[in-house]
Amino acid sequence: MGELPYTRDIVGVKKCITEALIDILSGEVDISPERIRRLFEEQRIKITKTPDPKFGDIGIPLHPILYMGHIDRSRWVEIGSRIVEKITGREHIDKCYISRAEFVNGYLNIWIDYKRLLEKLVENILLGKLDEMLRSIGRGVKVIVEHTSANPVHPLHIGSGRNAVIGSIYANLLRRLGYDVSERFYVDDMGRQVAIMIYGYKILRENNVKPRRDVKIDHWFGAVYALTNILIEKRKLLRKLNLLEEEFTAKLNELKDRVRKIYGESGDPHTIQLLTILENLEAKKEFIHRYDEELARLRNIFEKLHDKKGLAEYVSEIIGYINKYNGLIKELSTYTSSENKLAIQFPEIYNVLSREIKDPDRAERGIDELIHGYEYGDRDISELFREATSMVLEGFKETLKNINIWFEGYDWESDRRILEYTRMVVEKASKLPYTIIDGRAVIVDLDKAAEEHEYIRLIFGGDKPGRVVLRRSDGTTLYVTRDIAYSIYKFLDLGADKVYNVIAHEQDREQKQVRAILYLLGYRDIAENLIHFQYEMVHLKGRSMSGRRGIYYTLDELFRDYVKTIILDYLDTQLRLGRRKFNYDELRDTASKLAVTNIRVLLSSIDPKKVLVFEPDKLREYLYGSWITYTFVRLQGILRRYLGIEPLDEIVELKTRILNVYHSIGDDVELSVEERNILEKLTDYGEVLITSADYMEPNKLVEYMNELGMMLNRFYEKHPVIGEKRESLRYLRIVIVTLSLLILHDLFNILKLPIIKKI
RNA sequence: GGGCCCGUAGCCUAGCCUGGAUAGGGCGCCGGCCUGCGGAGCCGGAGAUCCGGGGUUCGAAUCCCCGCGGGCCCGCCA
Numbered sequence: 001m002g003e004l005p006y007t008r009d010i011v012g013v014k015k016c017i018t019e020a021l022i023d024i025l026s027g028e029v030d031i032s033p034e035r036i037r038r039l040f041e042e043q044r045i046k047i048t049k050t051p052d053p054k055f056g057d058i059g060i061p062l063h064p065i066l067y068m069g070h071i072d073r074s075r076w077v078e079i080g081s082r083i084v085e086k087i088t089g090r091e092h093i094d095k096c097y098i099s100r101a102e103f104v105n106g107y108l109n110i111w112i113d114y115k116r117l118l119e120k121l122v123e124n125i126l127l128g129k130l131d132e133m134l135r136s137i138g139r140g141v142k143v144i145v146e147h148t149s150a151n152p153v154h155p156l157h158i159g160s161g162r163n164a165v166i167g168s169i170y171a172n173l174l175r176r177l178g179y180d181v182s183e184r185f186y187v188d189d190m191g192r193q194v195a196i197m198i199y200g201y202k203i204l205r206e207n208n209v210k211p212r213r214d215v216k217i218d219h220w221f222g223a224v225y226a227l228t229n230i231l232i233e234k235r236k237l238l239r240k241l242n243l244l245e246e247e248f249t250a251k252l253n254e255l256k257d258r259v260r261k262i263y264g265e266s267g268d269p270h271t272i273q274l275l276t277i278l279e280n281l282e283a284k285k286e287f288i289h290r291y292d293e294e295l296a297r298l299r300n301i302f303e304k305l306h307d308k309k310g311l312a313e314y315v316s317e318i319i320g321y322i323n324k325y326n327g328l329i330k331e332l333s334t335y336t337s338s339e340n341k342l343a344i345q346f347p348e349i350y351n352v353l354s355r356e357i358k359d360p361d362r363a364e365r366g367i368d369e370l371i372h373g374y375e376y377g378d379r380d381i382s383e384l385f386r387e388a389t390s391m392v393l394e395g396f397k398e399t400l401k402n403i404n405i406w407f408e409g410y411d412w413e414s415d416r417r418i419l420e421y422t423r424m425v426v427e428k429a430s431k432l433p434y435t436i437i438d439g440r441a442v443i444v445d446l447d448k449a450a451e452e453h454e455y456i457r458l459i460f461g462g463d464k465p466g467r468v469v470l471r472r473s474d475g476t477t478l479y480v481t482r483d484i485a486y487s488i489y490k491f492l493d494l495g496a497d498k499v500y501n502v503i504a505h506e507q508d509r510e511q512k513q514v515r516a517i518l519y520l521l522g523y524r525d526i527a528e529n530l531i532h533f534q535y536e537m538v539h540l541k542g543r544s545m546s547g548r549r550g551i552y553y554t555l556d557e558l559f560r561d562y563v564k565t566i567i568l569d570y571l572d573t574q575l576r577l578g579r580r581k582f583n584y585d586e587l588r589d590t591a592s593k594l595a596v597t598n599i600r601v602l603l604s605s606i607d608p609k610k611v612l613v614f615e616p617d618k619l620r621e622y623l624y625g626s627w628i629t630y631t632f633v634r635l636q637g638i639l640r641r642y643l644g645i646e647p648l649d650e651i652v653e654l655k656t657r658i659l660n661v662y663h664s665i666g667d668d669v670e671l672s673v674e675e676r677n678i679l680e681k682l683t684d685y686g687e688v689l690i691t692s693a694d695y696m697e698p699n700k701l702v703e704y705m706n707e708l709g710m711m712l713n714r715f716y717e718k719h720p721v722i723g724e725k726r727e728s729l730r731y732l733r734i735v736i737v738t739l740s741l742l743i744l745h746d747l748f749n750i751l752k753l754p755i756i757k758k759i
Numbered sequence: 760g761g762g763c764c765c766g767u768a769g770c771c772u773a774g775c776c777u778g779g780a781u782a783g784g785g786c787g788c789c790g791g792c793c794u795g796c797g798g799a800g801c802c803g804g805a806g807a808u809c810c811g812g813g814g815u816u817c818g819a820a821u822c823c824c825c826g827c828g829g830g831c832c833c834g835c836c837a
Contacts, residue, residue, distance in 0.1 A: 044777080044778095046777070046778095046779085048779085050780080051780055051781065051782095051783090052780080052781075055780070059779090059780075061778095061779045061780085061818095063779070063817070063818080064779095066817095067817065073817090104780085105780070106779085106780095106817090107779080107780065151837070188837070191836075191837050192836060192837070193836080193837065194837095438835095441835060443835080460762085461762075461763085462761080462762060462763095463761075463762040463763075463832090463833080464761070464762075464833075466833065469834085469835045470835095471835080472835040473835060474835080476835090478834095478835070478836080478837085479836075479837045480837090483837095504831090505763075505764065505830090505831065505832085506830095506831050506832060507832085507837085508762090508763060508764090508831085508832065509762085509763085509832055509833065510832090510837085534763095534764085536764075536765085536830080536831080537830075537831080539830085566799095569799075570799070573798085573799060574799090576793095577793070577798070578793085594799095605772085606771090606772075607765095607772090607773090609764065609765080610764085610765065610772090611764090611765070611829090611830060611831090613771080618770095618786090620786095621770090621771085621785095621786055621787080622771095622786090623799080624785080626799060627799060627800095629799090630797085630798095630799055630800080631799095631800095633797080634796080634797065634800095635796095637796065637797065638796045639796095640796095641796060642796080695776085699773095703772090703773070703784090706784080706785085707773095707783095707784080710784080710785095713800065713801075714801075714802095716796070716800095717798095717800065717801045717802085718801080718802095720795090720796070721796055722796045723795075723796065724796095737796090758797090759797080759799090
């Protein structure tokens with residue numbers, strides 16, 4: 001990608017003008033043609049759209065040339081008018097679709113001949129030249145886009161949704177550009193989180209608790225995971241609290257003794273205050289709650305005692321304890337509040353787990369055993385893991401299918417081949433000169449490796465590469481180890497030439513470490529062609545998400561909320577317009593499709609590298625998807641009525657008939673601003689696809705779609721199409737509508753938005 | 760402490776890589792247009808210290824430096 005700069009300019013206007021200007025300018029200014037050509041190629045001089053139609057359609061700032069050629073400002077007008085004269089000469093006018101030119105303040109402004117532009121667009125879109133050009137870009141190169149890859153321990157939430165949508169759109173965009181794309185989901189079933197869920201699930205099974213039918217399977221397992229985790233963490237916290245309390249009591253007593261000893265019966269009011277508070281604290285420690293008030297009082301007294309001997313130290317220690325204590329209590333409360341919610345929703349899970357999980361150490365040991373057993377192929381344990389994670393995955397598939405996402409393949413971390421590669425990675429890495437072997441643990445010191453390899457320094461930039469543990473002391477491997485193995489698998493076994501990993505920005509370092517180690521292991525091609533497609537998180541306003549605590553806004557929920565919002569919103573506007581009768585089933589069906597569109601558009605419309613802040617309560621403000629669908633439907637309606645065919649069902653027929661319409665346009669038409677804008681926009685289409693792929697910015701597609709949509713709304717609000725009396729104008733508008741529809745249709749396909757014919 | 764990313768109207772966002780004319784949209788707000796290819800629309804209006812300060816340049820939202828604010832990462836977690 002990126003190597004065909006001029007194919008982006010599908011109409012060729014820019015190229016043509018560039019060539020003409022190189023010729024003309026080198027004749028006017030004392031700069032060699034080669035140098036001017038370089039200025040264009042390096043984009044020091046850019047051919048851009050003008051900010052206002054009164055400046056023409058295309059503007060070229062010639063200032064760099066004028067300054068470089070030492071042309072005094074007083075002579076600009078004279079030189080400018082000669083440039084204008086030359087560029088509007090016969091040959092250029094014809095070749096470059098120029099209709100007129102002007103020189104203003106160092107800018108060369110050019111007016112485009114839109115009838116010629118239309119001719120080119122017809123050729124590109126109706127006769128398939130654009131298609132041919134786009135398909136030739138990828139030339140069948142094999143690309144893997146790995147995305148979503150959520151831990152199978154809770155339902156997909158809105159963050160996973162962003163990943164999934166971005167990944168699926170990007171994959172589809174690459175397909176459109178002629179790449180041979182495989183979308184893959186990496187099932188991370190060997191991590192600690194899964195083992196925690198399995199630990200809980202195993203207990204439930206032993207107590208005959210089975211997944212409930214009335215709850216979607218991944219949501220049920222989400223509760224199992226969260227409750228198991230919460231119970232273990234809570235018990236650990238309680239233990240910490242107890243320990244802290246003991247130390248705290250000891251310290252309190254020490255301080256009390258000391259106070260009595262120093263001040264005895266002196267009757268100093270601060271001392272009495274202090275003793276009172278200390279006694280109160282001692283009594284209170286049996287009750288679990290926070291000591292905010294006491295903390296403030298102690299600080300106060302502490303200040304007054306400041307200069308008195310020996311006490312300051314004690315008091316500040318006490319304050320330290322209280323701070324620590326408050327912190328723990330706060331943490332505990334976040335667990336207990338979700339625990340309570342889950343206990344009400346899933347009593348069958350809660351009752352068993354809260355009874356069975358008492359000793360956190362035992363639980364940790366059990367989890368470690370599960371991890372070990374799974375990695376070393378214990379049959380019963382493996383079956384349990386597979387059974388549970390497969391069920392969760394079924395839940396994922398259902399959610400994803402709903403929003404038009406599916407995969408060429410699911411690659412299990414526990415796959416035999418990947419595990420073989422994992423062992424090989426550990427083995428090979430053990431022999432590296434930068435590797436530290438500590439018992440069974442294998443640790444690669446990338447800091448040291450970076451000293452000797454420039455490649456690694458380049459990967460990390462100013463960051464410290466750090467040490468990477470590939471195998472724990474207990475002999476099990478880590479996520480990063482399997483990730484390295486999976487990367488090898490993608491290239492060697494799946495035959496990828498290039499791999500895009502759509503993975504959150506927060507994993508940037510891990511991804512760099514993977515590449516660095518691949519490089520050290522001798523897989524330089526793999527390291528080079530493994531691309532981290534970063535995207536940022538989704539933040540919910542006013543809510544925080546935590547899978548560990550079972551708090552999340554799921555994709556399933558988002559879908560339901562959209563359906564509701566769309567229907568209610570629609571009813572609102574229709575009622576205002578006086579309609580009174582509606583068909584619920586039809587409405588629901590349409591709303592479901594629009595929900596898909598809105599979800600996909602919402603999650604892909606923002607630059608992936610920006611944090612997406614989202615307010616579930618204000619869904620009605622995120623309805624771009626509905627809006628563009630209406631425009632799309634309207635275009636179809638016009639053509640359906642005019643041609644008497646279902647336009648998108650009979651595209652070949654549509655194209656041939658519109659070609660005839662095009663040839664019937666007379667010479668007498670003048671294009672309006674709205675029409676010219678649309679043609680210009682359509683001209684950009686190919687370039688938008690390519691740059692959006694190059695820079696990994698699927699949001700550019702959505703943006704383009706919105707802009708085209710807005711232009712179309714303005715256009716047919718102002719100009720009748722079928723109702724236009726003048727024949728040539730009517731034909732022209734029909735052609736514009738068709739070209740726009742075909743481009744929108746193409747975009748809907750790339751973005752995988754449901755194709756709706758009528759609403 | 761080190762690294763990556765972000766900062767543009769009340770809110771969201773484009774433009775930044777590759778400097779160029781009046782910073783483009785959307786939501787919300789105010790005012791108009793409701794029967795004519797499906798009005799989830801159209802037209803008009805108010806609303807911006809482009810986070811701050813320096814520098815480079817004929818020209819800076821854009822490039823460089825120094826700050827400030829926010830997110831994320833620096834685990835024998837994933």
